[in-house]
Amino acid sequence: MVNRDFFLGALVAASTSVIAQDSGSENIRFGNAFSLGATTSYIIEAETTLFPGKTQSGDTPRLALWPGMGTDEDQLIQAIVLGSTDAQGEQCGGKPHVSGEWCAFASALQDGVQLQGDTFPVKSNQGVKIHYKYDEGSGNTTQTVSIEGKTVSTLSTRSGKAIGFGTAEEAQNEFQGVVHEHSYVNTTVVLAAADEQFASTLSKNGAAGNLVTKDNKTFKVDKITIAEYSFPASV
Numbered sequence: 001m002v003n004r005d006f007f008l009g010a011l012v013a014a015s016t017s018v019i020a021q022d023s024g025s026e027n028i029r030f031g032n033a034f035s036l037g038a039t040t041s042y043i044i045e046a047e048t049t050l051f052p053g054k055t056q057s058g059d060t061p062r063l064a065l066w067p068g069m070g071t072d073e074d075q076l077i078q079a080i081v082l083g084s085t086d087a088q089g090e091q092c093g094g095k096p097h098v099s100g101e102w103c104a105f106a107s108a109l110q111d112g113v114q115l116q117g118d119t120f121p122v123k124s125n126q127g128v129k130i131h132y133k134y135d136e137g138s139g140n141t142t143q144t145v146s147i148e149g150k151t152v153s154t155l156s157t158r159s160g161k162a163i164g165f166g167t168a169e170e171a172q173n174e175f176q177g178v179v180h181e182h183s184y185v186n187t188t189v190v191l192a193a194a195d196e197q198f199a200s201t202l203s204k205n206g207a208a209g210n211l212v213t214k215d216n217k218t219f220k221v222d223k224i225t226i227a228e229y230s231f232p233a234s235v
């Protein structure tokens with residue numbers, strides 16, 4: 001049976017862990033999303049370029065955009081593009097936060113602990129290329145985050161086999177405001193083996209983009225557009 005709500009389930013489980021491990025993060029809420037999974041196979045490679053666009057209205061911590069992969073061991077692989085001036089965002093790439101800029105880093109939520117690679121600032125007109133690759137030998141997934149062709153952050157974790165892929169707009173703590181429209185370009189998800197049901201697990205909430213496949217093994221979307229989303233005052 002295909003679990004259509006796999007990815008949202010993973011998010012809820014992950015956010016519980018975030019709360020548990022980081023006392024500064026509470027009241028986790030999710031906005032619009034484009035998500036796929038679970039597959040009966042597993043994801044051996046995925047790539048996308050996130051154009052985060054204009055930073056959100058308001059600088060209240062904390063707002064994160066990420067394309068993530070949930071695994072069969074309930075771990076979360078999630079390179080993050082953060083728009084915030086709080087502890088995680090105030091220093092980015094060793095420099096102070098610049099208003100209107102984002103901060104990108106490879107990241108994984110591993111057994112409730114947030115692991116991360118180097119941080120690097122992102123201007124509103126730049127794309128953040130995110131590549132995930134599963135290595136059969138080590139069982140690790142390697143993340144490579146690059147901007148304008150230069151690798152800026154990497155992370156390798158033994159997170160299990162990824163079975164879903166999806167985008168997230170994650171608001172934490174007292175964040176209230178508007179997340180502007182943004183896009184994911186040239187998204188590719190490659191499975192270890194063909195899964196004829198994978199395309200039917202697609203779920204779009206405030207998201208647009210045509211999923212195509214020739215063999216039910218490699219799936220592509222030229223452009224995923226995530227609509228503007230307004231997070232109300234936290235409850």
Ligand SMILES: *[C@@H]1O[C@H](CO)[C@@H](O)[C@H](O)[C@H]1NC(C)=O
Nearest residue numbers: 110138140141156157158159
């Ligand atoms: C695999 O990931 C673990 C963390 O989960 C890390 O300690 C180890 O160095 C990684 N191995 C390789 C070959 O990168």
Ligand SMILES: *[C@@H]1O[C@H](CO)[C@@H](O)[C@H](O)[C@H]1NC(C)=O
Nearest residue numbers: 048049050127129185186222
């Ligand atoms: C997306 O793919 C097209 C076609 O290969 C290429 O021309 C374009 O530069 C790519 N854009 C990004 C952001 O990777």
Ligand SMILES: *[C@@H]1O[C@H](CO)[C@@H](O)[C@H](O)[C@H]1NC(C)=O
Nearest residue numbers: 195196197199200214215216
């Ligand atoms: C891919 O899966 C669909 C069902 O979702 C099926 O109709 C189609 O024939 C499959 N394509 C290939 C090449 O196996």
